[in-house]
Amino acid sequence: MTTFGASLRYEFRMQVRKRSVWIVPALTLVLFVLIGGSLLRDLFDPGERPLDPRTGVVGLAVQLHALLAIGFGCLLADRLVRDDRLGVAPILDATPASPAARLLGKYLGAAAATAVPIAVAYFGFAAAYAIDTRQPVALAWALAAFTVVIVPGLLLVAAFALAVPMIMPAPLFRVLFVGYWLWGNIVSPEMMPTLARTLFHPLGGYPLDALFGFHGIDGEDTWAGPVTGATFNVLRPEPTPVLAWLSIALLLLVSAAALAGGHTLRARRLR
Amino acid sequence: MRIEISGLTKTYRGGVHALDGLDLDIPTGMFGLLGANGAGKTTLMRILAGIVRPSAGRVVVGGHDMASSAGRTAVQRELGYLPQDLGVYPDLTARQFLDYVALLKGMDDRPVRRRRVGELLEVVALTEYADRRLRGFSGGMRQRVGIAQALLADPRLLIVDEPTAGLDPEERIRFRTLLSQFAGRRTVLLSTHIVDDIGHTCREAAVLARGRLIFRGTVEELTRRAEGRVWSVVTDGPAPSEGTVVSALPQDDGMRYRVVARDAPSAQARPLDPSLEDGYLAVAADQS
Numbered sequence: 001m002t003t004f005g006a007s008l009r010y011e012f013r014m015q016v017r018k019r020s021v022w023i024v025p026a027l028t029l030v031l032f033v034l035i036g037g038s039l040l041r042d043l044f045d046p047g048e049r050p051l052d053p054r055t056g057v058v059g060l061a062v063q064l065h066a067l068l069a070i071g072f073g074c075l076l077a078d079r080l081v082r083d084d085r086l087g088v089a090p091i092l093d094a095t096p097a098s099p100a101a102r103l104l105g106k107y108l109g110a111a112a113a114t115a116v117p118i119a120v121a122y123f124g125f126a127a128a129y130a131i132d133t134r135q136p137v138a139l140a141w142a143l144a145a146f147t148v149v150i151v152p153g154l155l156l157v158a159a160f161a162l163a164v165p166m167i168m169p170a171p172l173f174r175v176l177f178v179g180y181w182l183w184g185n186i187v188s189p190e191m192m193p194t195l196a197r198t199l200f201h202p203l204g205g206y207p208l209d210a211l212f213g214f215h216g217i218d219g220e221d222t223w224a225g226p227v228t229g230a231t232f233n234v235l236r237p238e239p240t241p242v243l244a245w246l247s248i249a250l251l252l253l254v255s256a257a258a259l260a261g262g263h264t265l266r267a268r269r270l271r
Numbered sequence: 272m273r274i275e276i277s278g279l280t281k282t283y284r285g286g287v288h289a290l291d292g293l294d295l296d297i298p299t300g301m302f303g304l305l306g307a308n309g310a311g312k313t314t315l316m317r318i319l320a321g322i323v324r325p326s327a328g329r330v331v332v333g334g335h336d337m338a339s340s341a342g343r344t345a346v347q348r349e350l351g352y353l354p355q356d357l358g359v360y361p362d363l364t365a366r367q368f369l370d371y372v373a374l375l376k377g378m379d380d381r382p383v384r385r386r387r388v389g390e391l392l393e394v395v396a397l398t399e400y401a402d403r404r405l406r407g408f409s410g411g412m413r414q415r416v417g418i419a420q421a422l423l424a425d426p427r428l429l430i431v432d433e434p435t436a437g438l439d440p441e442e443r444i445r446f447r448t449l450l451s452q453f454a455g456r457r458t459v460l461l462s463t464h465i466v467d468d469i470g471h472t473c474r475e476a477a478v479l480a481r482g483r484l485i486f487r488g489t490v491e492e493l494t495r496r497a498e499g500r501v502w503s504v505v506t507d508g509p510a511p512s513e514g515t516v517v518s519a520l521p522q523d524d525g526m527r528y529r530v531v532a533r534d535a536p537s538a539q540a541r542p543l544d545p546s547l548e549d550g551y552l553a554v555a556a557d558q559s
Contacts, residue, residue, distance in 0.1 A: 006374035014362040087358020093322040094352040096344045097375040
C-alpha cells in the first residue's frame, strides 16, 4: 500500500471513530429542526413540499451543507497540528514516506470520515423523500447534488481547517471560521462585501444555478451572478454551465493552495 | 552504518545554539551519547533521523549525505527511531499503530508486515494488549510500543533517545539486553541520562556539552577520567562544598558522601575506585 493509501486509511479510521464526529452533526440537526428548520419538515408534508424532486433534494443539499459544514470545519481543525501535539510527528517524519503524500492522505481520509455523518443525513433524508413521494429519481439528483455542490465546498473547508491552525490556535480558527461561514453565506452582498454568489462561493451558487436550475424552494431566489451595488461583482458573472464547472475547479484549486501552504509552513518549521 | 559528522551546527530561531561545530565519528555497534539537558543530544539525533535540518556542517550516514533529500530518504529507509517524549495515536490499538508505521516505512507485503508486528509485540511483551486502544496504556507500555515501532523494518541504524525512561527496572534491563543483541553489525546510537545503561551496553561513547564534543572514547577511558578524583567523605556536618556530590547515604555517624573532586574534599576523605558515572561527572566538571 502506498503512503497515501496508508495515511488515508488510518486517518479515516481514527476520525470516524470519534464520537464528536457523529454527535456534532446530530445535535446540529436536532437543534435546527427544533428552531423551525422548515425544509426538513416540509419535505414530508404533501401540502408544502416542492413537486419537482430535483428542487426538493437540491434544496435539502443547500440547507444541510450550509448547516453541517460549520461543525465539519470545526471538527477537522486539529487534524494536522495534533501530530505535533501528541508527539507522533517525529516518528512519522523519520520514515521514508513522502510528507506530501502523507498530508494528502490525512486530508482526504479525515475529511471523508467527517463527511460520513453528513452523507448519512443527506442521503437518509433524500431516500425518505424518494420513498414518501414514490419518485426514486430524487436519489439520482441527490447523488449529483452531493457530488458537485457539497463535496467541493467541504473539500475547501477541510483544506483551510487543516492548514490555518498551523498559524493560529485551533480554537481561534474555529471561532473565525464560524464567523466567516455566517458572513460569507448568510449576509447579503448588498449589505457588506462577501464571497456569496461569487465563483468562490463554497455553497456552490454557480453549480446550483447553472447545473441544477435551482432558484430556491419557491423558485424566487438567485444563488449566483451580479448583485446591484455589491462589491466583488467582477467575481459574479452571469451563471452558465461552463462557469459552474469553473467555480468547482476554482474551489478545488484554492483547496490545493491552502494545503500546499500548510505543507510549506510545516516543512519550514523543521529547518 | 558509519556516521561521519563534521562542523555540525544548529541554531534555532531566537539564536539558540543547540550544536556548535560538532565533529564526531560513530562506528558500527552500540554507541552511547551522554550530556546534560540542553547539551544538544536530542538535536543531533533529530538531525541524524532527517527530521531537522542543520544550519551548517556535514553529516554522512552509511555513505549517504544528509544534505540532500535523496540522502535523507536513503538513511530513513535503514532507520529505526525512538524519539524522546514519544507520542502515539490514542484512537488506535497497539497493533494498528505498528501496522500504520510499518506501512509508512514501506513494508508493503501484508503477511510479512503482520508477522513482523506480531513478533515485535511479543518481544516487548504486549501481545496480550495488542488489540487494546493506546489511550489506556501506561507510560511504560507506550514506551514499549515506541521500542517496537523503532525495530519494525529491521533497521541498520537505530537511534534511541532516552529509551528506558518510564520503564520499570526489569523492563529496563530487558530492553538493554535487547538493544545489545540487536546491535551486532548494525549501528545503535543510545542517548540517555542513565549512565548505567551506557556502561552495560556500549563499548564507546561521547559526551556533549553546550553543543560541543567534550569526550569521545571507550567506556573504560571515560571511567578512567575520574581516577584519583573520587572520594568518600563521612560527616555529620554540611555536604562537601568542593567538587560534585554523586551520592549521599545516611549512616549511624552522619552522612556518607561520594564526591568527584580534583583534590580531597577533607582530611578524612578516602579515595575510591571510579565508576562510569564518576568519569562522566569528571569530564563534565572539567568543562564547567
